[in-house]
Amino acid sequence: MTKDFIQITDFTRDELIETMQLARDMKSGKFTEKPMAGMTVACIFHKASLRTRISFETGIHQLGGSSLYITEKEIELGKRESIHDAAKVLSRYVGLIQIRTFSHEDVENLGKHADVPVVNGLTDLTHPCQIMGDILTIWEHLGRFEDLKIAYLGDGNNITNSWLNLSTMFKLNLAIGTSPETLPDSETLRRAQEAGVSTIGIYHDPKEAVNDADVVYTDVWASMGQKDQAAEKAEMLRKFQVNSELLKVAKKDVKVMHCLPAERGREITDEVMDGPHSIVFDEAENRLHIQKAIMTQLLRNLRKT
Ligand code: CP
Ligand code: NVA
Secondary structure, three states, X not given: OOOOEOOHHHOOHHHHHHHHHHHHHHHHOOOOOOOOOOOEEEEEEOOOOOHHHHHHHHHHHHOOOEEEEEEHHHHOEOOOEOHXXXXXXXXXXXXXXXXXXXXXXXXXXXXXXXXXXXXXXOOOOOOHHHHHHHHHHHHHHHOOOOOOEEEEEOOOOHHHHXXXXXXXXXXXXXXXXXXXXXXXXXXXXXXXXXXOOOEEEEEOOHHHHHOOOOEEEEOOOOOOOOHHHHHHHHHHHHHHOEOHXXXXXXXXXXEEEEOOOOOEOOOEOHHHHOOOOEOHHHHHHHHHHHHHHHHHHHHHHHHHO
């Protein structure tokens, strides 16, 4: 039983499904417990955030807890003192730690040394809460979360890597449309291919990736921490823009997703983002419900150990 949620694969397939069901119960108002009553949660952010920060803090309050927003300036994690020491001290005060930072290893280290659950709110390598919210949104809109073609177009980044991780747990046809220079993490890709659960394809022709897709997904071409590469990435990824012309080869009722924030006019056009296929704001809302469910699952796990 896992203490932390740092990767999608920290949960078993059954736990992932249970978490999604719990999120649905929370969303519908069926779940009314306050598992975080009297608890303080440390929300550490070393990068900007709208959705993750506000949905975590709101979710914590809704579950009866209170949150502390901590930036790099306050605790200087790993600089003023070691991650080990900070993890031990934080565990004496708070009931859970949520962190968004650059290094995935730092988050693993924090999880290893903290005595309380650690939740990954995005690293350079992965963004597991996002993809769990996304698959929940797909389940709501398409009535299933497996046997679907998901076409991811754009930069091979933390979002792509998290889709690859999910594809080792749920049976998907994951078609990644990207340039040869912007492939996802090679180790994550290898593991997803070797898992043999899903069909994984890498395409350098966007139409091939999108052909007959149930879902077309995109993200910014230059992630946080890489904005200096924006022009170069735009050059490499230009043909992977999600626009209405490209959507013609997808399924007729294709759903379009974007984790947001979007750079409208770059990776996605206004027409598509605001059009009838777009479910981007349902997707954003579901961050709240899935994260409440993830935190509740982790606290249940802790009580069982
Ligand atoms: N999608 C997402 O994580 O958004 P923020 O960067 O605003 O948190
Ligand atoms: N890939 C993006 C996701 C933002 C939610 C980034 O890391 O900036």
